[in-house]
Amino acid sequence: MNKKLLLGDEAVALGALHAGLSGVYAYPGTPSTEITEFIQMHPLAKKRKVHSRWCTNEKTAMEAALGMSFMGKRALVCMKHVGMNVCADPFVNSAMTGVNGGVIVLVADDPSMHSSQDEQDSRFYGKFAMIPTFEPSSQQEAYDMMEAAFDYSEQQCLPVLMRVTTRMAHSRAVVEVKDEARPENEMNYNATAANWVLLPANARRRNDKVTAQQAQLEEDAEKSKYNLPPSQPLQGEGKTPLGIIASGIAYNYVMEVLNTSPWEGLEKVAILKISQYPLPKKLVRQLLESCEKVMVAEEGQPFIEEQVRGVFESQNILGRLTGELPRTGELTPDCVAAALSALGVTSPLATREGLGVSPLVAARPPQLCQGCGHRDVYTALNDVLKEYENPRVFGDIGCYTLGFLPPYKAIHSCVDMGASITMAKGAADAGQWPAVAIIGDSTFTHSGMTGLLDAVNEKANITVIISDNLTTAMTGGQDSAGTNKFEAICLGLGVESEHLHVVVPLPKNMPEITRIIREEINYNGVSVIIPQRECIQTFKRHAKERKQQK
Amino acid sequence: MKTDIILCGVGGQGILSIATIIGEAAMNENLYIKQAEVHGMSQRGGDVQSNLRISSNPIASDLIPKGGADVIISMEPMEALRYLPYLNKEGWVITSNAPFVNIPNYPGMEDIKAELAKLPHVVAIDIEQLAKENQVPRSANVILLGAAQKALGIDYDKLEAAIRRVFARKGDAVVDANVKALAIGREQQG
Numbered sequence: 001m002n003k004k005l006l007l008g009d010e011a012v013a014l015g016a017l018h019a020g021l022s023g024v025y026a027y028p029g030t031p032s033t034e035i036t037e038f039i040q041m042h043p044l045a046k047k048r049k050v051h052s053r054w055c056t057n058e059k060t061a062m063e064a065a066l067g068m069s070f071m072g073k074r075a076l077v078c079m080k081h082v083g084m085n086v087c088a089d090p091f092v093n094s095a096m097t098g099v100n101g102g103v104i105v106l107v108a109d110d111p112s113m114h115s116s117q118d119e120q121d122s123r124f125y126g127k128f129a130m131i132p133t134f135e136p137s138s139q140q141e142a143y144d145m146m147e148a149a150f151d152y153s154e155q156q157c158l159p160v161l162m163r164v165t166t167r168m169a170h171s172r173a174v175v176e177v178k179d180e181a182r183p184e185n186e187m188n189y190n191a192t193a194a195n196w197v198l199l200p201a202n203a204r205r206r207n208d209k210v211t212a213q214q215a216q217l218e219e220d221a222e223k224s225k226y227n228l229p230p231s232q233p234l235q236g237e238g239k240t241p242l243g244i245i246a247s248g249i250a251y252n253y254v255m256e257v258l259n260t261s262p263w264e265g266l267e268k269v270a271i272l273k274i275s276q277y278p279l280p281k282k283l284v285r286q287l288l289e290s291c292e293k294v295m296v297a298e299e300g301q302p303f304i305e306e307q308v309r310g311v312f313e314s315q316n317i318l319g320r321l322t323g324e325l326p327r328t329g330e331l332t333p334d335c336v337a338a339a340l341s342a343l344g345v346t347s348p349l350a351t352r353e354g355l356g357v358s359p360l361v362a363a364r365p366p367q368l369c370q371g372c373g374h375r376d377v378y379t380a381l382n383d384v385l386k387e388y389e390n391p392r393v394f395g396d397i398g399c400y401t402l403g404f405l406p407p408y409k410a411i412h413s414c415v416d417m418g419a420s421i422t423m424a425k426g427a428a429d430a431g432q433w434p435a436v437a438i439i440g441d442s443t444f445t446h447s448g449m450t451g452l453l454d455a456v457n458e459k460a461n462i463t464v465i466i467s468d469n470l471t472t473a474m475t476g477g478q479d480s481a482g483t484n485k486f487e488a489i490c491l492g493l494g495v496e497s498e499h500l501h502v503v504v505p506l507p508k509n510m511p512e513i514t515r516i517i518r519e520e521i522n523y524n525g526v527s528v529i530i531p532q533r534e535c536i537q538t539f540k541r542h543a544k545e546r547k548q549q550k
Numbered sequence: 551m552k553t554d555i556i557l558c559g560v561g562g563q564g565i566l567s568i569a570t571i572i573g574e575a576a577m578n579e580n581l582y583i584k585q586a587e588v589h590g591m592s593q594r595g596g597d598v599q600s601n602l603r604i605s606s607n608p609i610a611s612d613l614i615p616k617g618g619a620d621v622i623i624s625m626e627p628m629e630a631l632r633y634l635p636y637l638n639k640e641g642w643v644i645t646s647n648a649p650f651v652n653i654p655n656y657p658g659m660e661d662i663k664a665e666l667a668k669l670p671h672v673v674a675i676d677i678e679q680l681a682k683e684n685q686v687p688r689s690a691n692v693i694l695l696g697a698a699q700k701a702l703g704i705d706y707d708k709l710e711a712a713i714r715r716v717f718a719r720k721g722d723a724v725v726d727a728n729v730k731a732l733a734i735g736r737e738q739q740g
Contacts, residue, residue: 034589
């Protein structure tokens with residue numbers, strides 16, 4: 001054993017490598033990105049030639065992982081929570097096929113939406129797909145769980161969903177790690193086609209099997225070492241005044257509060273920690289029966305709380321649904337302290353005050369970097385669009401979403417990866433003109449190409465700007481799948497060559513860029529303009545690397 | 551021992567390398583550490599902070615509760631004020647006094663100085679200027695760390711040793727510059 005200071009994401013990555021990982025498949029997304037980056041840089045991964053190149057999107061990632069599993073090897077898929085929506089089709093069906101080599105689908109949820117467009121809780125996906133779900137509450141547990149989850153995946157012939165949240169993914173702690181890594185699985189031909197060919201007859205058989213398997217999964221969760229059964233009342237007869245169900249990282253906030261509580265407060269409390277699902281109903285029942293009231297503390301949506309409450313609306317089950325804890329947003333030690341204090345667990349945390357908020361402090365929202373090419377693109381676009389009565393600009397996911405904010409105020413929508421092109425097309429179908437889509441290079445290859453084919457096939461009256469900075473910039477500058485291929489991709493999809501332009505977004509080229517944008521808006525059909533200039537952040541990094549090499 | 555630290559600044563100012571040095575020093579002492587960072591969108595010129603907790607006993611929460619921080623180390627003076635509700639009433643603020651103005655409604659610097667002066671324990675210094683004057687232009691953040699040494703409750707020698715380990719692979723010149731910067735910062739503590 002040796003000790004390392006690791007981010008939760010890095011603990012996951014090292015845990016996977018030490019568990020005999022053969023491939024990680026992922027698309028960058030905060031807060032999951034560092035898992036794949038850690039594997040890419042790790043000497044063991046290099047030595048073993050573990051697959052770690054970025055995928056085009058989460059769906060291609062999930063499917064490639066299934067292929068590796070089919071051949072008997074262990075694969076990890078990583079994504080942020082909204083990536084689950086993109087790979088939902090293969091994810092849900094992976095329970096029907098089952099796995100041969102172990103598969104872990106690691107999803108990093110982002111409650112409070114630090115870098116995301118919604119707060120969806122991936123545990124619902126696990127339940128919905130009938131796939132066992134692990135939720136570590138510490139970096140150590142995250143490391144340890146990876147090997148356990150790969151073993152369990154192979155034992156149950158099902159993928160395992162591993163759910164972390166921002167404060168786990170992006171928080172460091174000291175982790176004890178193994179000195180030696182388990183060998184990789186040998187390739188094998190044990191996968192039986194009758195399970196993997198999801199014709200209705202095969203799928204029905206598998207559906208019955210997986211449904212029947214749920215009782216076993218629940219039984220395993222009852223006994224899991226990651227689920228700590230309720231502590232018994234410390235003294236006296238009768239019921240414990242308060243039970244707490246705490247899952248994942250919420251367990252830490254509960255413990256932070258209890259650690260600062262006076263002893264007489266703790267005698268009133270019994271805790272059930274949950275880190276493995278399906279929900280262990282016997283453990284929950286044991287707590288409910290031994291306590292007068294139970295509060296559920298969980299990061300994300302009220303996943304456990306709803307299951308425990310059922311339809312009976314018990315007055316004694318408390319949490320986000322009853323207002324003890326905030327209904328939305330991530331938990332903090334402060335809101336957990338306030339909730340527990342209201343339920344009789346005194347802690348200095350509930351009443352302690354810091355210094356007052358200074359009235360001087362102004363909000364400092366993120367913004368496009370100085371020298372960023374997207375700035376020049378928006379400057380040119382705004383300059384042209386002021387000539388039109390009601391232009392609409394459909395934006396997309398990436399740094400350039402910040403074009404919504406002053407000084408540009410340039411976009412009117414941002415929904416999901418690739419939606420700029422398809423929404424512009426739908427708006428044009430409705431009669432809107434000018435309908436402009438602005439999308440980044442990595443987002444275009446992730447989910448924009450199919451929408452562009454729809455637009456080309458119908459000769460939709462839209463202008464598409466692929467703002468190409470040669471990288472996946474928002475997540476820190478990962479390789480972008482389509483670099484140097486965008487013209488060929490657009491021509492291949494049927495964009496007319498005379499309406500496909502590559503320009504360099506620099507202030508000195510403004511006259512040329514504005515002329516092209518104006519002409520193409522006025523063209524009745526699909527036009528694509530590709531402003532192409534390296535991200536200023538990766539440019540600086542590359543310049544530094546070149547200097548160091550000299 | 552137990553020290554809860556809030557590191558803050560504007561995205562790109564290098565608060566995480568301060569955290570790395572403190573983390574390295576703490577790890578070498580076999581202390582427990584938790585360090586919650588901010589990655590992603592806010593790193594683009596927005597406000598960023600990191601909660602760093604070190605303790606001789608196990609630490610439960612990755613986040614510091616309100617009123618619990620012993621020290622705020624800030625690369626930017628207005629950002630230091632942002633986290634005051636997390637500082638305990640006898641806590642220290644160690645901050646750069648050079649404003650990073652990238653918003654139109656940035657408050658007046660005199661007002662910020664007056665606000666900082668009201669705090670019970672504050673060290674506000676022009677780390678950029680000190681870094682330039684002393685020919686360590688890239689080590690302004692380590693000057694700030696030096697100025698926080700007593701407030702952190704970590705021995706000076708242990709911080710210096712951590713710097714030597716953290717920067718070792720970047721060569722002697724980088725190590726020397728950062729060791730020098732730490733010493734310059736120490737002088738500023740008064």
